[in-house]
Amino acid sequence: MWSEAISLGTEMAKYWASKRVFTSVGEDARTVSLHVLSKTCFGQSFPFEGHDERPQTGASVSFRFSLLTIMENSLLIFALGPGCFIKPWLFLPKSWRHVGEACANFKVHMTYLYNQKLRTLNKENHKGEFTLMDSLIRASQDKEEEKRLTEAEIYGTMFVVSFAGHDTTAHLITYAMYVA
Helix, strand or coil, rough: HHHHHHHHHCCCCCCCCHCCCCCCHHHHHHHHHHHHHHHHHHHHCCCCCCCCCCCCCCCCHHHHHHHHHHHCCCHHHHCCCCCHHHCCCCCCCCHHHHHHHHHHHHHHHHHHHHHHHHHHCCCCCCCCCCCCCHHHHHHCCCHHHHHHHCCCHHHHHHHHHCCCCHHHHHHHHHHHHHHH
């Protein structure tokens, strides 16, 4: 995992060295933070894309869009609930509909990753790296019923880790770059 973080940092430094002027320290730090989080929590790797090199579609972009949109609108989501943004009878502003799309996309990502990890862990001779998602799924299969995690608890934990871990790590990296 550490080698992945160092590799992403190196890719970011090369990207910055190729530019005469760069103004995307915060955005690029968020990208590195998201990629490290994706690898440690879900076992998903994405190559580093600089702020102006980033493709407009793809799994990485969709996951990042979802997570960032949810983080930027978290108070609104907590106040109204994520389901409020996708009800067809509400005449919501376009920006609020984007929040609903982000909530739905994030849930799709979490469901996909959960199912993928569950299939992998259920193979008899599973070998390889273990992620936070792997550990949570194993806890959901505990023999003692009171120690088992539900699927909803796993999703909630992954959301909290993604929400709390991504932005704080990105701010730390950005601050370290400015101080260094």
